[in-house]
Amino acid sequence: xxxxxxxxxxxxxxxxxxxxxxxxQHLGHNAMYWYKQSAKKPLELMFVYSLEERVxxxxxxxxxxPECPNSSHLFLHLHTLQPEDSALYLCASSQVNGGAGETQxxxxxxxxxxx
Amino acid sequence: QKExxxxxxxxxxxxxAIASLNCTYSDRGSQSFFWYRQYSGKSPELIMxxxxxxxxxxxxxxxxxxxxxxxxxxxxRDSQPSDSATYLCAADGSARQLTFxxxxxxxxxx
Numbered sequence: 001x002x003x004x005x006x007x008x009x010x011x012x013x014x015x016x017x018x019x020x021x022x023x024x025q026h027l028g029h030n031a032m033y034w035y036k037q038s039a040k041k042p043l044e045l046m047f048v049y050s051l052e053e054r055v056x057x058x059x060x061x062x063x064x065x066p067e068c069p070n071s072s073h074l075f076l077h078l079h080t081l082q083p084e085d086s087a088l089y090l091c092a093s094s095q096v097n098g099g100a101g102e103t104q105x106x107x108x109x110x111x112x113x114x115x
Numbered sequence: 116q117k118e119x120x121x122x123x124x125x126x127x128x129x130x131x132a133i134a135s136l137n138c139t140y141s142d143r144g145s146q147s148f149f150w151y152r153q154y155s156g157k158s159p160e161l162i163m164x165x166x167x168x169x170x171x172x173x174x175x176x177x178x179x180x181x182x183x184x185x186x187x188x189x190x191x192r193d194s195q196p197s198d199s200a201t202y203l204c205a206a207d208g209s210a211r212q213l214t215f216x217x218x219x220x221x222x223x224x225x
Contacts (some may be wrong), residue, residue, distance in 0.1 A: 041217060043213075106159050
C-alpha cells in the first residue's frame with residue numbers, strides 16, 4: 001500500500017486551471033508509469049519512464065505533460081483540461097531487468113474531476 | 116492494435132464455489148501475463164503472474180496459460196465474499212508496456 005504514493009488523492013479543477021499530480025515510489029524501482037482509468041474502459045497507458053528514457057502513447061493530448069526528475073518521483077502536469085479528462089489517474093512502478101515478468105505496482109490513484 | 120479481451124460480467128458465484136475468469140490476448144509476442152484485483156474505488160493489486168504454459172497455483176488462486184490458444188485464465192477456489200471485485204488481465208508488450216483488459220466484475224454471494 002505505501003510502496004507507491006500519490007498526491008492529491010482527489011482533485012477538482014476548472015478547465016482553465018493548471019495543476020500537477022505527484023507520484024513517489026519507495027521500492028527502489030527504475031521505471032515509472034502513468035495510467036488513465038475511465039469508467040468501463042481498460043487501463044490506458046499514458047507515459048513510461050524507464051532507465052531515463054521516456055515512452056509515450058501518441059494518443060495522449062498535449063495538455064498532459066509528464067516530468068520525471070529522478071527514478072523515485074514522477075509528475076503529471078495538467079493544463080486546460082476537458083471534462084472528458086475526468087478519470088482515475090494511476091501511477092505505477094516496476095524494476096526493469098531486461099527479462100520477462102516485470103511486475104508493475106500501483107499507487108492509490110488520483111480521482112480527477114474537471115468541471 | 117494489441118488487445119486483451121475479457122468478459123465484462125458481472126459474474127456471480129455462490130460462496131464456496133469456483134470462480135473462473137477468462138482472458139484472450141492478440142499479441143503472440145507477449146511473454147508475461149498478470150492478474151490484478153481491483154476493489155471499487157481502489158487501485159489494482161497484483162494477484163498472480165504467469166510466464167510459462169500450464170498452471171500456477173498460489174493458495175486459492177490458480178492461473179492457467181495456453182500460449183498456442185492465446186488464452187489466460189484465473190480460477191478462484193472456495194470463493195469468499197471478500198473476493199468480490201473487478202479482475203484485470205494484462206499482457207506485456209514492447210517498451211515495458213502492459214496492455215490491460217477492461218476487467219471482469221466478480222460478485223460472490225453469501
